[in-house]
Each structure stands twice: as structure tokens, then as C-alpha cells.
Amino acid sequence: MDIFKESLVSFIKTAIKEKKNIDIANEESEKLIKNPPDVSFGDYSLAAYYMARYGFKGKPEEIAEEIFNIFMPNSARIEDLFDKIEIKGAYVNFFVNKERFASGIIQDVAGSNGNYGRGAPEKPLRVIIDFSSPNIAKPFGVGHLRSTVIGMSLSNIYEFCGHDVIKINYLGDFGTQFGKLITAFCRYDDIDFDKFEVNPVKSLYDLYVRIHKEAEENPSIDDVARNNFKELEEGLVRGNAGGLEDRLGSIDGGQTESVIGTALNKGVMDNKGRQLRITKESKSRFCDSGPDGKITLWKIFRNLSKKEFEGIYEKIDIKFDYYEGEAESAVFSNDIKEILLKSGIAEESEGAVIIPLKNIKTPALIAKSDGTSLYLSRDIVTAIFRMAKYNFDKMIYVVGSEQSLHFNQLCGIFDIIKENLNEISEKDNTRFKRYASLISGRLVHVKFGRIIGMSTRKGNLVFLEDYIKEASIKAEEKLKERLKILDDSMNEAITDLGKKLAEDWDGAKGAETLINPAGDRVDLQPEKELTERKKEQISYTSLKVGIGAVIFNDLKTRRTTDVNFKWDNVLSFEGQTGPYLQYTVSRINSLVSKLGGLNYNADFSFLKSDADFNDIFLITKQISGFRDALDSAMDQNEPSVLSSYALELASLFNRYYQNYRLIGSGLDYKPRLLMLSAVRTVLTRILNLLCVPVLERM
RNA sequence: GCGUUCAUAGCUCAGUUGGAUAGAGCAACAGCCUUCUAAGCUGUGGGUCGCAGGUUCGAAUCCUGCUGGACGCACCA
Numbered sequence: 001m002d003i004f005k006e007s008l009v010s011f012i013k014t015a016i017k018e019k020k021n022i023d024i025a026n027e028e029s030e031k032l033i034k035n036p037p038d039v040s041f042g043d044y045s046l047a048a049y050y051m052a053r054y055g056f057k058g059k060p061e062e063i064a065e066e067i068f069n070i071f072m073p074n075s076a077r078i079e080d081l082f083d084k085i086e087i088k089g090a091y092v093n094f095f096v097n098k099e100r101f102a103s104g105i106i107q108d109v110a111g112s113n114g115n116y117g118r119g120a121p122e123k124p125l126r127v128i129i130d131f132s133s134p135n136i137a138k139p140f141g142v143g144h145l146r147s148t149v150i151g152m153s154l155s156n157i158y159e160f161c162g163h164d165v166i167k168i169n170y171l172g173d174f175g176t177q178f179g180k181l182i183t184a185f186c187r188y189d190d191i192d193f194d195k196f197e198v199n200p201v202k203s204l205y206d207l208y209v210r211i212h213k214e215a216e217e218n219p220s221i222d223d224v225a226r227n228n229f230k231e232l233e234e235g236l237v238r239g240n241a242g243g244l245e246d247r248l249g250s251i252d253g254g255q256t257e258s259v260i261g262t263a264l265n266k267g268v269m270d271n272k273g274r275q276l277r278i279t280k281e282s283k284s285r286f287c288d289s290g291p292d293g294k295i296t297l298w299k300i301f302r303n304l305s306k307k308e309f310e311g312i313y314e315k316i317d318i319k320f321d322y323y324e325g326e327a328e329s330a331v332f333s334n335d336i337k338e339i340l341l342k343s344g345i346a347e348e349s350e351g352a353v354i355i356p357l358k359n360i361k362t363p364a365l366i367a368k369s370d371g372t373s374l375y376l377s378r379d380i381v382t383a384i385f386r387m388a389k390y391n392f393d394k395m396i397y398v399v400g401s402e403q404s405l406h407f408n409q410l411c412g413i414f415d416i417i418k419e420n421l422n423e424i425s426e427k428d429n430t431r432f433k434r435y436a437s438l439i440s441g442r443l444v445h446v447k448f449g450r451i452i453g454m455s456t457r458k459g460n461l462v463f464l465e466d467y468i469k470e471a472s473i474k475a476e477e478k479l480k481e482r483l484k485i486l487d488d489s490m491n492e493a494i495t496d497l498g499k500k501l502a503e504d505w506d507g508a509k510g511a512e513t514l515i516n517p518a519g520d521r522v523d524l525q526p527e528k529e530l531t532e533r534k535k536e537q538i539s540y541t542s543l544k545v546g547i548g549a550v551i552f553n554d555l556k557t558r559r560t561t562d563v564n565f566k567w568d569n570v571l572s573f574e575g576q577t578g579p580y581l582q583y584t585v586s587r588i589n590s591l592v593s594k595l596g597g598l599n600y601n602a603d604f605s606f607l608k609s610d611a612d613f614n615d616i617f618l619i620t621k622q623i624s625g626f627r628d629a630l631d632s633a634m635d636q637n638e639p640s641v642l643s644s645y646a647l648e649l650a651s652l653f654n655r656y657y658q659n660y661r662l663i664g665s666g667l668d669y670k671p672r673l674l675m676l677s678a679v680r681t682v683l684t685r686i687l688n689l690l691c692v693p694v695l696e697r698m
Numbered sequence: 699g700c701g702u703u704c705a706u707a708g709c710u711c712a713g714u715u716g717g718a719u720a721g722a723g724c725a726a727c728a729g730c731c732u733u734c735u736a737a738g739c740u741g742u743g744g745g746u747c748g749c750a751g752g753u754u755c756g757a758a759u760c761c762u763g764c765u766g767g768a769c770g771c772a773c774c775a
Contacts, residue, residue, distance in 0.1 A: 037718065047717060049755075060755070089718065090755095135775070175775055326775090352773055361700070365772040375775050402769050404702060449704090450769075478737065485736085545737085557711060561704075562768065568724090569710065573737050575723040576711080583737045591734050625714095632714080644712060647722080658730090658739040665734095698737075 001030070002104065002624050004081050004096045008033055008044055015070050020055040035625075042086070042093035043101075043621070049090060060090035067092050098617045103604040105620040106671070109678035110600055116681055117626045119161035126164045128386060129155045131398035132318070135172030136305035137181055137204040140312055140464050142451050142565075143400060149551050149691050150448055150559055151398035152318050153639040156689040161634050166390055167321045169309075170382070173302045174326040175375065177208065179229025181301065182294050183221065184211035186287035193279055200304035226370065232298060233372050235291030236260055236331050244335035244381070248431035251388045258328055260299075268299045276300060302327075312464060316547055317691065329381035333373035336380055337366060339432060343423040345416055357412040364409040379410050383443065387435040396444045396637065401560060407445035414439040446637045449562035472546030474571045475579070479542055479698075544693040545579050552578025552692050556643040576647050578692045581683060584650040586698040587657065588680045595662060595673050602670035612660045612667065616675055619656060622649045626682050639690060646686040653679045 001009070013029040016022050036045045048056070048063035056063045068087045084095040109116045131151020134144045151167070159165045184207040185191065196203045215221040240259045247259065268276045278286065278300055286293040306323060313319070337353050340346035346355045351369030366377040386392060397407060417424075418440040424433055454462055553570050556577075557563065573579035592598065606616055625645065633641040662669045687694045 034717080035714065037714090037720095041718070045718085049717065052755095091718065138775095172775065177774070349772080354772070362771055368773040370773080372773090374773075400769090401703075403775085405770055406775085408702090447703095452768080475737090482735085482737075485731095561711080564710070566710080572724070575737095577723090577737080579737055580723095583735080587735055587738085594734055628714085636715095640712090644722090647712095651722085654738060655740090657734080658736095661734065663734045698735075 001627070002101070002108075004094075004101060005030070005033060005044060007081055008046075008094065011071075012046065015067075016054050019070065022054050024054075036091075036093060039618070041088060041091070042084070042095045044094040044096075046092045046094075047090060048092075061087075064090050064092050098613070099606055099608055101624075102606050102613075102617050102620040102675075103671070105624050106674050106678050107604045109623065109681050110604070110674050112681075114681055114685075116623075116678075117160070117630055117685065119627075119630070121162045124163045125158075125393040126166070126390060127158050128166045128168060128390060128392045128395040129158070129398065130168045130170050130396065131155075132313075132320075133170040133172060133399070134309055136201065136302045136309075137177065137208055138172075139201055139205055139461065140309060141461055142454055142464065142467060145464055145467075145550070146448050146451065146554050146559075146563075147398045147400070148313075148316075148318055149554050150446065150639060151396075153555060153690050154396065154398065154446065154634075154637055156691070157630065157634050157639065157642070160685075160689060161630060166392070167319065168386075169320040169323050171302065171306065171309075171323060171325045173298075173305075174233075174330050174373075174378065176226060176229050176372075178298055178301075179225040179227070179232065180211050180215075180222075181207055182228045182232070182287075182297060183225045184208065185297065186283075187211070191283075196278070197304060199308070200301065201308050204301060204305065228294065230370060230372055231291045232294055233330055235295050236327060237334065238291075239295075240331050244332045244339075244384075245428055245431055247332060248384070248388050248435065251385065252431065256389050259331060260327055268296060268303055315465075315468070316551065317693070324382070326375070326378045326382070329378040329385065330373040332381045333367065333377040334371070336377060339424060339429060340366070340417075342425070343420060345420050345423065355409075355413055355416065357409060357416065360405075360408055360412055362405060362409070364413055366413075376406060376409060376413075379406075380413060383410070383414070383439050384432065384435045387438055388431070392442065394442050394444060395439075396446050398446045398448070401447035401449060404445065404447060407443070407447075411440075411443050411445075414443065415441075444637065446559070448559040451563045451565050454565035468543075468546050468550055470546075470567075471549045471570060472542045475545035475549070475573065476538060476542035478573065479538055479545075483538075541695060541698060544695055545573065545582060545698070548578035548582050548687075548692040549573055550578075552581070552643065552690065555639045555690050556647075558640050559638060579698075581646055581650050581687060581692065582695050583698055584653060585680055585683050585687065586695050588653070588676050588683075589696055591657075591662065592673060592676055592680070595669055598673055598677055599670060600674070602674060603668075604671055604674060606671055610667065612656065612672075615652070615656045615659065616672070619649070619652050619675065619679060622652055623678055623682055626685075642686050642689060646683060646690075649679060650683060653683075 009026055009029045012032060013024055013026065016024055016029075032046055032050050033044050034047060036042055046067060048060040048067065051063050051067060056066060058066070064087050068085065071085055071092070081097055081100065082094050083097050086093050086095075112118075129151050131154075132144060132148040134140050155165045155167045181204055188207070188210070191207075192203075211221060211225070215225075270276050276296065278297070286297040302325065337346065340355065341348070341353060346353050346366060348354075349363070352365055353367040354363040354365050356363045364376055365374060366380070368374060383395065386395065399407070414436065418437045421433060421437050426433070549570060554563070606613055610616075622645075629641055629645040633639060660667065662672055684694050
């Protein structure tokens, strides 16, 4: 909060105390102060309607008058900060001292060492953010991109606001479908093993599609698959005897290493420590040797897939603190089932195990009739493990809104466990009870809308990498076009120059360079000058612009609205787009360096009489709202709040840029340079928070 | 059928948590590059905030009903 608002907050608080003898908190006082919809109404306002609850009586206009009269005799207390206080209808409007405001904000940003807006809560929260979470046998598509960038961006936001964030990628590595995959893998003889290692996810997906098709005609395949899954799960459970309570005990003791081996992180080794590979020759060894071989096979699948995903994450600069998998929790699903059955929280129904929930008609299904685990039961175990490991205050699941029911059930289950804690026997369940009871109320499902109508021109699913490629190609076209225009204007300049050298022009055309009257060398053949370095620069820039366009496209609207996908929208880099923001930053970079760099010892003051003062004031006003935008983005788990905010700031800056020249004009550019830098600081910060690459130049 | 959710300019979306005159961007049209990057800027046109009630001093925002769309509804994840 700036000093202007701060002083209003304390003034209003005191006034209410003095006049009506009511104590209110600073936060409440702050809530009374609104930002008027238009600058002509001032910078802050107090609506009479809100004051009625503190005992102010009469028509709104009369109340406004009364409040105004409180301010007037005391105006000395605030006159330094405000130019004008006026009544307008039911509102008392405050006009800040613009010169003080503008220079104050610029000074704040300059003094923040690039950390303007960073939060430092008294009690930082420990927040787990579970996002991206692709299925290892399904290609990484645009749906996962949404979860990935929303999750990453929320992680960045919480962290920047001073909280302790743990980013987890919870791989979809388990479930009935893996029985299907194993079945398919062992069934078909024509698998291309080289392709399998290079592109495992696609290969697994193809297998899945193939067996699914075959199962439609031959339902017995489904039975084989279910059996294979059962074998897989039971095999894992057998290998990890001990049960949930023991496991929680070892987590308490600091042993957080995965129970199903370190496969997820280190690769799958044979007993001599060599990396295990599947080949045409070794395949039968995995397929025909009972559960152990199949478990190994499955471990290799998930390991290869994980590696492939990591390549994608690296490309778009996404990082996780931990990778987890569902399988880990599947091992203990049975223990959960037993506890909940014994305590009466869960009950049997048609051979399966369900938990009836309040307010939700569909009962939660936590075990299938063949005893194997389900998505929901694994999520219960996972949440308990995470509470034991990380003691989180809040856990956010960034998952599509189509899974609302699932997460409502998950939350409902922990509520019921907490309510019925006494029904669960203390014996052998102490740790379970401790951790499970803490979870209620701490889970948040951050849902997002679907992406509708996205397909290639042939109507197929779009893979993320192709999506980015498409955007990058478009960016490259645009970039080359711009360079060409630059060249053309350069040639025009040369033509002007050429008037002087008209006689020599033909000859000059063949020359590589020309010396202009100022003594600069002018390249005549920019095409030829497209050196390797330049080409590299172009493809680098294009890639980052493409990525920026794609990511920003996912973060610019509120998460819950479905995205109506249109190629034209993503491939346009004008207006409310990522490239527009990137462009704005690189424009500032260029300007700052042309003005000779920053000097923080410069004078921060602006004069009301300056031609550009009003626009500078508007820019600083926008900058001052950064903290609010951050808070609001965090409270609502909504990155788009920052997107809108950044677009507004960029737009204000670009207008300024267009209207006033800094080079060669009479304006004192030193304080303005700091203003530029402040805009850049905030925009760069937001781009970082939103996972949009920042470009030095474009 | 039940549940969740959405409906704002031709299109894509904002709308400060119930407050002042509903705003942007695309697209259309008209302008602006001898001068700091035109991925930019300026201007014009474009609205019964799905419909009907209700609550309130005050509703795009809250409640009810209706219409229309999306998603979900026990052995998938």
C-alpha cells in the first residue's frame, strides 16, 4: 500500500472512532476505500453507502457531506499528500498530489532492487501445488499445457508473495489401463523398439489405441488386461509388506524415498547395476516371467515416459520439486479401505467399497469388487503421505473442471474422517489419524475449462510440440518480414544518400558497403549479411515468441472459462497477446540502452507542467496497483488477473512511447529513464511469473 | 433425470467481490514510419449484459424460474 492510501486508512479509522466510537481494523478501513472508475473522480474514494453501517444517518448525499466536513478541519493532517478533496454525489473523492505520487512510486521501484511487489508474510504458508500430472501413456496435449502453465504460474505467484511452495508432478502411472498396455505390449510382435525408446509416450498411446480397438471385438482381452493389472498391483503390494502405519512411521523417521524403488528417478537397473532395456530378444523375458517381469516392464515404461516429459518441460522452462506417481499410493490403498470399513465410514456395496457423502449424491467408490485400487483411493493415500512428509497448510490440485466431482468427493472424505475420528481405533492407526484429520479444509481444486475445437487440419489431436512449432514458424515469418522492411527502409536511406552519389549508384550496388556522409558504414546487402549468428538469433527469438504466444494464450482468460480454440487467435501476435508484452519490454530495453543506461542517483521528480506529466502519472498509478493485482491473483488462484494487469500497463506505456520522444526532445530524460525502468521491472516480473519468456531484443 | 458450471459488442474476453457514464483486443473503416523497434499508436462505428420475476437506496454481479450450451453422474483416470 502506498503512503497516500495508508494515510486515508488511518484517517478514516480515527474518524469513525472519534465520531461514532466504533473501533475498526485497518483492513476494514482499507476496504472502504475504492478506486474510482474514472480519473475525473479522483484517485481514491469513499462511498457514503458504506458509512451507514457505522451509524452515519441520512441520505447518501448528506452522509457524504458529513464525512467531507470531518476531513476539512483536519486537512492539515493530509494536505501534504492530497491536492483536493471533493464531494460528488454520494462520494467523497480524493485527489493525490500527483508529483509526489509519481516520484514516490518510481523511487519505490528503483529502490526495490528488482523485487518490487515481493511479499513477506509474517507466517508463510507451506503450499503444495500438484500440477501438470500427465498420464504416461497419453501424449502431452494442450489440456496438460493448461494445467502446467496455470500450476507453474501459481507456484511462482505464491513464492513471490513469500510462501513456501512445493511443486509436485503426480504422474498418471497406474490403473487398469496399464494392465491393458502390458497386455498389448506382450501380445503384439511387430513393435519397433528403437522408436519405443525415442518416443515412448506416442508408442504406448498407439499400443493403447490398438488394443482398445481389438477389445471391442474381443472382450476377453479386457479380462486379461484386468488380470494383468491385478497381478501388477498385488505384486507391488507383496514387495512392500508392512502396511500404511509402518510407512507413515518411516516417513516420520525421515525416510521419504519411494517404496517401489528409485525407478522414477534413476532408471531401471538390473542386478548388476546396468540400465535395463527392452529389445526384441529380451521382451519374452519380461512378458513370460510372472508379476516381477511385468512390474519391471511397467517401470521401464514410466521411466522412459518421464524422460520424454522432462524434455518438454525443459523447453518451456517448467520445473518441479518432486515427481510422484500413483503407483506408490496404490500399494497402500487396501490399508485405507480396511480402516474405513472397520470404522463404519465406508461400507460394502455390490462387492465394491463406497463412502456415502453428505451433499453429494454419488457415493465415493474407493475399491473395486476385485479389490484393486482406484484413482480416488490412491489420492486419499497420497494426500496423507504428503501431509506426513510436508505438513502442508494448503494443497492445490490444478486439474480440469471435469474432475470436480472427484475432488469434491476427496474433500468430503477427509471431512468425514475428521468428524468420525473417534470411530477409528487408536491401535495401529495413530499416525493415520493424526495426518488424515489435519487434511480437512486444506485441499483446493483449482479447476480450469476445456479447450474446445483444437485439432490439426486433418482433425487430429494436437501435440504440444507441434503446437509450439506452428506458433514459432509464424513468429519467424513475421520476424523476417520485419527485417525485410528494415532493410527496405535502409535501402531507401541509401537511395537518399545515393542522390549525392547518383553517378556511382550502379557501381555502388555491387559494393558490399558504402560510407554515408556521417561516416558510418552502411551494408548494402543485408541478405548476404544474414550470418550464422543472425540466423541463430532469428530462430531463437521465433521460438521464444512462439512459446510466449502459446503460454500467454492459456493464461489470459479466467481459468474456468472454456477456451474456444482458434488457430488465428493464437497465431496473431497483436493486441492482447504474449508477444505484445515481450515486444514492450524489448522496446524499453532498446530505449534505455540508447539513452545511455540507468542512473539511480538521478533526480526522481517530475513537474506537473511537463507535457507528458499526466501520462507519467497514469503509468505510475498502474504500477502502484501491482501489489493488489498479485494479492488478488493469489487469493483467487487466478493468473489471469496478472495478465490483464500487465496488458493494461503495457498499453499505457506504448501510448506514452508513441506520444513523447525522449531522444532529441527537451524533456529531462533522467527521471523518465527511471520511469521506463520501473515499467520494465514490473512487466518482466509478470512475464516471469506467467512463464512467458522475456526477450532482450525482438 | 440429478449435479456442477457458463451465457456481456459480429468474434475472443475484462468488469476492482452489490456502487458513479458497462470496458479492452481482434475483425471493419479512416489515419500515423526522413526522427527512440509499426508485434506499435490515434480515431469511427458497434450493447435490451440470454429471457422473466424478486431482494436492495442501487444488480452485468445476489435469489427464484425459464431457455440454450459445456462438463460430470460407482467398479476409467
